[in-house]
Amino acid sequence: MSAPALKAVSKQMSWILRHEAERLGMELDPEGYVTIAELVKVMRRTEPQVTEQLVRAAVEQVELRKQRFSIVEDSIRANYGHSLEMRIDHQPAAPTDALFHGTTLALRPLILEQGLRPMQRQYVHLTPDLDLARSVGGRHGKPCLLRVDAVRAHGEGLVFYKANRSFWLAGAVPAQYLSAV
DSSP, rough: OHHHHHHHHHHHHIIIIIIIITTTOOEEEEEEOEEEEEHHHHTTTTEEEEEEEHHHHHHHHHHHGEEEEEEETTTEEEOOOOOOOEEEEEEEOOOOOOOEEEEEEEEHHHHHHHOBOOOOSSEEEEOEOOOOOOOOGGSSSSSSEEEEHHHHHHHOOOEEOSSSOOOEESSSGGGGEEEEE
């Protein structure tokens, strides 16, 4: 299958697993996993050509740096970005270095004053990868990077979760741990 077609499948998977699973009648486990067979069944309602092999190919080939999905045996989940009512469980982890958040230049003053909040998502998304943070920040305007003093924040009680090798999550990040890059 072509790269654009795989990307379209990946986007549909993201939308379903992050935002629509409950509405579509899917039962996610507490960590956000559902069987690949169930995901395929739901996707086939609008895209009859979707197969388990196609889902696996999208996970293995589309924007690997972002690590959007995890597959464990016959189950799949979106690693981050959820707006579902059911909160996805992640294991707490201790960051060993600074993390970064990509946003727009227009939002920087407000965030530096009020801190990072998850808005319509379950968690704030952070990354140790400057280029990835810049890419995320540039989706909706001129990008701006914020540095999170994650080691100090964690030492002072802020809980972080490692979604995958590219992204870390937090419920919110108070302003005192943020600085402009």
